[in-house]
Amino acid sequence: MIHQNRRKELLSKLDDNAVVIVSTNSEQKRNSDVNYPFRPDSSFWYLTGFIEPDAIAVFSKNNYTIFLKPKDITKEIWNGLRLGVEMAPKTLLANNAYDIDTFLDKIESLLTSESSLYFDAPGNIGWKDVSSTNKLNQSIALKFRNRTQLLDPYLSEMRLIKDSTEIQHMQTAADLASKAHMQAMIRTRPGLYEYHITAEFDTLFRKEDSEHSYPPIVAGGENACILHYNENNKLLNDGELLLIDAGCEILGYASDITRTFPINGKFSEPQKEIYEIVLKAQKSAIASIVPGEAVNKPHEVACDVITQGLIKLGIMDDASSLRDFYMHGTGHWLGLDVHDVGTKEINNTIRKFKVGMVTTVEPGIYIRKSDKVDSKYWNIGIRIEDDVLVTEDGHHILSKAAIKELEDIEQLMSQ
Ligand SMILES: [Mn+2]
Missing domain, CATH: 3.40.350.10 (Creatinase/prolidase N-terminal domain)
Structure with a gap:
C-alpha cells in the first residue's frame, strides 16, 4: 500500500x-x-x-x-x-x-x-x-x-522527506551501526589488524540480516588521512588513532556513522586537542539544524569552529589554509542511498531544512606529515559523523547511541 x-x-x-x-x-x-x-x-x-x-x-x-x-x-x-x-x-x-x-x-x-x-x-x-x-x-x-x-x-x-516507516528503518540501521562502533571500541587493541575490526562490523550486521551500506573505512594512524581508504589491512599501532566510517542497511535504508578513538584506549595530549575541536565543531553544526535554517549552516558552523581551534593551536595562521586540514563537506542527505538524492539548492537558492529530512553531520581534521605543522600532530586524522533527522522542534540524532565524548570512549575501552 x-x-x-x-x-x-x-x-x-x-x-x-x-x-x-x-x-x-x-x-x-x-x-x-x-x-x-x-x-x-x-x-x-x-x-x-x-x-x-x-x-x-x-x-x-x-x-x-x-x-x-x-x-x-x-x-x-x-x-x-x-x-x-x-x-x-x-x-x-x-x-x-x-x-x-x-x-x-x-x-x-x-x-x-x-x-x-x-x-x-x-x-x-x-x-x-x-x-x-x-x-x-x-x-x-x-x-x-x-x-x-x-x-x-x-x-x-x-525521497528527500522521509515518512514514518522510512524513519523507523533508518533508526534501526543507526542503532545497529552504533552498537557495532562500540563493539569495535571494546575489541580494538595494538597488534590487531584493521581487518580484525572490520570483521566485528561484518558479523554484527550479518547477524541482524543486515549488511554494509557502503565499503567501510577502517583506518589506523596515517591511513585516516586518506579520505576514502578501504584497504583495511594494516597493523594497528600503539599510540595511534583508529578512524572507522561504517554503516549498515535495513530494508534498503542506510546508516552512516564515523567514530575515531585511540587504539590503546587512551588519547594522547595532541590527539585530545584535535579531537575536542572536531567534537565541538560537530556538536555546534548539529545544534544549528532546525526547520527553516539554511542547509549549508552546519558546514559554515563547523568550518568556523575548526578554523578558530586550529589557529589557537598554532597549526593554522588564518582561515585561508582551512582546506589543507578540512577538505570535505560537513554532510549529505541520507536515505535509501548513503549519499541520498536531493539537491542542496533549489531555484538557485540554498534550501532550508524541513521536517523529515535526514542529513549526516561529519566534520573532520586531517593532519599529514608537513614541515608547517608541529610533528606531534602528524598523522592525526579525526572525523565524527552522526545521522540527524530534522523534527518539528529541531532535530533528533538517530545515531546518538554511539558514544563520542572523550571520557566515555576511554571508559568503555578500559573495561
Ligand atoms: Mn557520510
Whole structure:
C-alpha cells in the first residue's frame, strides 16, 4: 500500500498525461559465472517494493504495469524463486504484468499520442540492457521527442522527506551501526589488524540480516588521512588513532556513522586537542539544524569552529589554509542511498531544512606529515559523523547511541 501511495503522490506532481517508466538493476558479474550480491535500484524499490533484478514499472493515472522475469523451474532451482507474471498483479497491486522480454513489443500499447514520458535517468529506460534501451529509444524517440522528461527532480523531492516507516528503518540501521562502533571500541587493541575490526562490523550486521551500506573505512594512524581508504589491512599501532566510517542497511535504508578513538584506549595530549575541536565543531553544526535554517549552516558552523581551534593551536595562521586540514563537506542527505538524492539548492537558492529530512553531520581534521605543522600532530586524522533527522522542534540524532565524548570512549575501552 505504501508503494501505491507513493506512485499516486508522484503522479499528482506530474501532468495529467504523465507515464512514468522506472527500471531496476540487472545482476552484475563479479567474475566467471559469479555475480555480485544483488541490490535493487533505490527509486524503483521506493515506488514498487519489488526487489528482483530485471524489472520495469510503467504507471500512469489509470494503469500500473510491471514487466518482470517469468517463472522458470530450471532457473529457479539454480538461482532462487521468482514472483512470476501470474502472481505479480496481486502481490504488487498492479493492473497487468508481463514477461520483461516483451517490454519492447508492449510498451507502445501503454502509451497514447497524448502521453508525456518521465524516465528515471536521461536516455536510460533500462532494464539496463543497452541494446534494448537503444531500441526503445529509437522506437519512441520520434513520437515522444518533445514530451520526454527526467523524473529525478520530482522523485528526489519526495525521497528527500522521509515518512514514518522510512524513519523507523533508518533508526534501526543507526542503532545497529552504533552498537557495532562500540563493539569495535571494546575489541580494538595494538597488534590487531584493521581487518580484525572490520570483521566485528561484518558479523554484527550479518547477524541482524543486515549488511554494509557502503565499503567501510577502517583506518589506523596515517591511513585516516586518506579520505576514502578501504584497504583495511594494516597493523594497528600503539599510540595511534583508529578512524572507522561504517554503516549498515535495513530494508534498503542506510546508516552512516564515523567514530575515531585511540587504539590503546587512551588519547594522547595532541590527539585530545584535535579531537575536542572536531567534537565541538560537530556538536555546534548539529545544534544549528532546525526547520527553516539554511542547509549549508552546519558546514559554515563547523568550518568556523575548526578554523578558530586550529589557529589557537598554532597549526593554522588564518582561515585561508582551512582546506589543507578540512577538505570535505560537513554532510549529505541520507536515505535509501548513503549519499541520498536531493539537491542542496533549489531555484538557485540554498534550501532550508524541513521536517523529515535526514542529513549526516561529519566534520573532520586531517593532519599529514608537513614541515608547517608541529610533528606531534602528524598523522592525526579525526572525523565524527552522526545521522540527524530534522523534527518539528529541531532535530533528533538517530545515531546518538554511539558514544563520542572523550571520557566515555576511554571508559568503555578500559573495561
Ligand atoms: Mn557520510
